[in-house]
Amino acid sequence: MIDMYGMAFRANEEITNGRRDAMGKLLGRSIDVDRLKYSTSVLRDILDKHGPVVQAYPYWHPLVLDDADHKSPETLPSDRCGYHGLDHTVYLRGGLITCPYDGGEAILKSVAELSARDASKGIAYITAEKINAQLYHPNTQPVLITCEWQRPLNRDGTIPTALAVPLLLEREMPAWRGAQVAETWKTMAPYILGRPSGSRSSLFVNEETGQALKTLWNNLINTGMFGPIKVGSW
Structure with a gap:
């Protein structure tokens, strides 16, 4: 990968x-x-x-x-x-x-x-x-x-999509009111996937869940709810 x-x-x-x-x-x-x-x-x-x-x-x-x-x-x-x-x-x-x-x-x-x-x-x-x-x-x-x-994990010990997605949403929603810019997936991936990680998976989430988190994140930032998407160094 x-x-x-x-x-x-x-x-x-x-x-x-x-x-x-x-x-x-x-x-x-x-x-x-x-x-x-x-x-x-x-x-x-x-x-x-x-x-x-x-x-x-x-x-x-x-x-x-x-x-x-x-x-x-x-x-x-x-x-x-x-x-x-x-x-x-x-x-x-x-x-x-x-x-x-x-x-x-x-x-x-x-x-x-x-x-x-x-x-x-x-x-x-x-x-x-x-x-x-x-x-x-x-x-x-x-x-x-x-x-x-208290909810089942995947057989390999990774966290399933059904847990990872709502936990990410609950963690991120309180931040939108004070947000000024939206960070890209490339910037946020290590924070969302944990480390060590690749582009869509880590020791915490498999590739299927990682892709779901990536899609979710891109959909969130593209709404504009966090402000303009930060590209490069401002």
Whole structure:
């Protein structure tokens, strides 16, 4: 598959590289030798269940929905969308692993508050639990945050069109009143598809869903609701 810059999007290669990098980051810093085998097993199980490793989420994804400022899309969990205490974090399609030095209390409290606010309105639940294994450093407390979808996903774990389209619409509609220009699909694709991505697919959405999102976006900006379409640098 060719991406928007003329390069092939190699999903399997991205999955392999992401897993390798995550293993290196979380197991490569001073893990006690007698704990390394167990930590490796625990991490592999988490990656198998909640992976693959990703670089950024679609800005309509439940993990980054709790964002009061709709002027700029959030694609990574942070203070700006309700997460406090993240440190040394690896992002997964179905959640994230973070390794703070504070015992994990701040991030556990944050996720509990996020769950109570339920920004996705029942589409997905965000939960967090401590990981009983050494990851990143013996003095950190690893925490696993997961996104538990309440609607069926595709068999390959990607998000179906029936979920992706309404989530994008709900995320984008509040922004139209203050919008001044409309961004093209080429600009918005990494925000809408997540990263890594090609021109119409990513590790979050397959090509069918990606094409539906692209068609939807082009239809929206062509109405003029966001203002004139931005072409080049203004």
